[in-house]
Amino acid sequence: MTRPRPRSAPSTSRRRTAPTNPSRPSTDPSAGGNLTTGDALSIRPRNPRQAPLAPLAERFGLRAEAALDGLDATGVTIDSRDVRPGDLYIGVPGARRHGAEFAAQAAERGAVAVLTDAEGAELAGAAGAGIPVLVTDEHPRGIAGAVAAAVYGSEHLSAKTFGITGTNGKTSVVYLLAELLRAAGFTPGLSSTAERRIGDEVIVSDLTSPEAPVLHGLLARMAEKRVDGIALEVSAHAVERHRIDGVRFDVVAFNNFSQDHLDDFGDMESYFAAKLALFSPEHAERGVVVVDGPYGQRIARESRIPVTRLATEYGQDADWHLAVTRQSIDGVSFVLQGPEGAHFRGSVPLFGRFMAENAALALIMLHEAGIQLDRVAAGLENGRIPVYIPGRLELVSEPGVGPRFYVDYGHTPGAFEAMLDALGEVAPGRIIFLFGADGDRDTTKREEMGRVAAAGSDVLIVCDYHPRSEPPEKIRAQLIAGARTAGRAEIIEEGDPRAAVRLAVSLAGPDDVILYAGPGHEDYQEVAGQHIPYSARDEVRGALREAGLLK
Numbered sequence: 001m002t003r004p005r006p007r008s009a010p011s012t013s014r015r016r017t018a019p020t021n022p023s024r025p026s027t028d029p030s031a032g033g034n035l036t037t038g039d040a041l042s043i044r045p046r047n048p049r050q051a052p053l054a055p056l057a058e059r060f061g062l063r064a065e066a067a068l069d070g071l072d073a074t075g076v077t078i079d080s081r082d083v084r085p086g087d088l089y090i091g092v093p094g095a096r097r098h099g100a101e102f103a104a105q106a107a108e109r110g111a112v113a114v115l116t117d118a119e120g121a122e123l124a125g126a127a128g129a130g131i132p133v134l135v136t137d138e139h140p141r142g143i144a145g146a147v148a149a150a151v152y153g154s155e156h157l158s159a160k161t162f163g164i165t166g167t168n169g170k171t172s173v174v175y176l177l178a179e180l181l182r183a184a185g186f187t188p189g190l191s192s193t194a195e196r197r198i199g200d201e202v203i204v205s206d207l208t209s210p211e212a213p214v215l216h217g218l219l220a221r222m223a224e225k226r227v228d229g230i231a232l233e234v235s236a237h238a239v240e241r242h243r244i245d246g247v248r249f250d251v252v253a254f255n256n257f258s259q260d261h262l263d264d265f266g267d268m269e270s271y272f273a274a275k276l277a278l279f280s281p282e283h284a285e286r287g288v289v290v291v292d293g294p295y296g297q298r299i300a301r302e303s304r305i306p307v308t309r310l311a312t313e314y315g316q317d318a319d320w321h322l323a324v325t326r327q328s329i330d331g332v333s334f335v336l337q338g339p340e341g342a343h344f345r346g347s348v349p350l351f352g353r354f355m356a357e358n359a360a361l362a363l364i365m366l367h368e369a370g371i372q373l374d375r376v377a378a379g380l381e382n383g384r385i386p387v388y389i390p391g392r393l394e395l396v397s398e399p400g401v402g403p404r405f406y407v408d409y410g411h412t413p414g415a416f417e418a419m420l421d422a423l424g425e426v427a428p429g430r431i432i433f434l435f436g437a438d439g440d441r442d443t444t445k446r447e448e449m450g451r452v453a454a455a456g457s458d459v460l461i462v463c464d465y466h467p468r469s470e471p472p473e474k475i476r477a478q479l480i481a482g483a484r485t486a487g488r489a490e491i492i493e494e495g496d497p498r499a500a501v502r503l504a505v506s507l508a509g510p511d512d513v514i515l516y517a518g519p520g521h522e523d524y525q526e527v528a529g530q531h532i533p534y535s536a537r538d539e540v541r542g543a544l545r546e547a548g549l550l551k
């Protein structure tokens with residue numbers, strides 16, 4: 001089960017605020033787009049429809065305790081702090097509070113009505129909201145998505161809609177999908193851990209998968225901007241907590257599964273069940289699954305929608321096969337072959353077989369949605385997919401000047417293993433790996449993170465990430481205990497991440513590669529309930545400048 005996170009001390013390492021100075025290399029097609037801060041304030045259509053409440057109540061079996069004639073909703077939210085005039089406020093029972101407790105605040109901000117359960121109706125009455133209360137017998141969260149879709153008119157999207165789930169690489173696949181859609185002539189929109197994008201408009205993300213009313217506001221805004229290809233990252237929390245309800249994906253995909261989020265899901269089986277549930281007719285038409293591992297094979301067997309299978313390992317039974325034809329630190333080339341002669345020869349300017357796999361998955365998703373791979377190829381130069389993924393394998397150093405320094409968002413043993421295996425194949429010199437672990441989050445993965453990190457690197461620098469309420473030295477000790485079991489890397493402890501970055505630069509020779517895993521695109525460090533400004537990318541730039549390696 002999902003455990004609550006205090007709202008005041010925001011939550012998870014995966015929550016984030018706007019980067020102070022997002023840098024986008026020239027490969028970023030939307031460089032120069034409009035950056036808006038945070039979707040804590042939700043995203044809305046600019047010209048919302050007016051949805052009459054009376055038929056809405058009838059359709060969803062809501063009991064109204066007052067007349068609804070003449071009342072329209074123009075928006076929906078489950079957060080009283082986000083209410084705009086004309087909104088329907090949904091009072092959701094949470095892990096800590098019942099949202100209906102905030103009905104009066106919602107009314108003051110202009111909500112036209114409250115939708116809640118029986119307990120919430122009493123709370124809203126006691127709070128003296130003074131607006132109509134619509135009562136459901138269902139869990140309000142369970143109908144929030146469908147209600148929001150009805151209000152925003154996002155029930156029947158004409159855009160092709162794609163969803164990706166898995167443990168590592170969802171954000172990467174979302175950006176690849178957007179890039180491939182652009183190549184095929186679409187106007188793409190996306191929602192990821194890092195950002196939401198609506199054409200050239202960029203909004204920094206809060207949750208990986210926003211709450212359903214926020215998502216439907218986003219989809220309505222995309223429709224206004226004539227976005228016709230949408231790529232959404234779908235977390236396990238999103239499936240379990242109804243955040244994608246009201247969306248029917250053309251194609252969903254699953255890439256890989258390994259340990260993460262056990263603090264929220266309790267065990268791997270519950271975490272997996274949430275991912276598997278995406279592969280059902282309520283959510284999607286069809287699926288694509290990487291069947292290299294046992295969990296992918298299970299999805300393929302247990303899916304309740306038709307799936308097509310991708311294998312990246314030789315000899316594996318599948319519908320599509322991926323072969324890496326060339327790789328270097330600067331990128332990976334591949335050939336993808338599918339049924340009935342479908343094929344694609346391409347490359348991604350980021351290292352690692354797993355990046356070729358992410359690209360292959362995105363290509364198959366498009367193919368399954370009826371978008372010919374030839375049409376995609378026609379929009380690319382020699383199959384090169386010019387993707388920029390904020391904070392994922394992001395090269396911060398100047399190409400050809402001193403050591404290569406990458407910043408990445410990896411925070412699981414699985415991600416470390418994929419990156420370090422890949423680097424082991426292509427790094428021209430030593431691998432210096434710099435990382436820390438989240439405090440107050442899945443503590444059971446720490447020793448394995450340390451072990452994998454030390455097994456795949458030459459020099460390991462253990463520093464602090466978001467210690468939150470935990471003593472940082474205790475987190476480092478757990479990581480180092482795991483690292484010692486690998487018996488390979490030289491292990492150095494340097495708690496202060498700024499000092500650790502400088503230490504890494506001072507130790508590296510020109511052929512060496514430094515990989516800093518954890519903070520990716522984030523712009524803060526969370527220590528004892530405080531968000532302290534900290535951007536790994538800015539810190540690395542500063543350290544390289546001090547060393548005369550960057551202008």
Ligand SMILES: CC(=O)N[C@H]1[C@@H](OP(=O)(O)OP(=O)(O)OC[C@H]2O[C@@H](n3ccc(=O)[nH]c3=O)[C@H](O)[C@@H]2O)O[C@H](CO)[C@@H](O)[C@@H]1O[C@H](C)C(=O)N[C@@H](C)C(=O)N[C@H](CCC(=O)O)C(=O)O
Nearest residue numbers: 004005011014079080094095096097099207208209235237
């Ligand atoms: C565990 C979890 O998902 N919790 C989410 C849940 O919180 P909760 O049930 O505790 O809600 P609560 O605080 O009791 O409040 C109940 C209701 O009152 C409302 N409220 C509360 C206070 C107020 O002043 N006004 C108000 O309206 C709240 O909006 C909510 O609707 O509902 C809240 C309202 O939307 C979410 O913000 C909160 O996400 C928290 C912040 C979180 O950290 N979630 C993480 C675990 C998460 O979802 N992560 C995934 C995966 C990321 C990955 O792949 O790495 C993600 O998709 O981001």
Ligand SMILES: Nc1ncnc2c1ncn2[C@@H]1O[C@H](COP(=O)(O)OP(=O)(O)OP(=O)(O)O)[C@@H](O)[C@H]1O
Nearest residue numbers: 167168169170171172193208354408409410415418
């Ligand atoms: N297919 C893959 N297999 C394993 N690791 C991957 C894969 N793709 C990317 N990674 C690595 O996993 C880490 C996270 O990547 P990414 O942000 O794309 O994943 P995610 O699933 O979106 O995670 P989150 O939801 O926490 O952002 C990065 O270190 C990245 O380099």
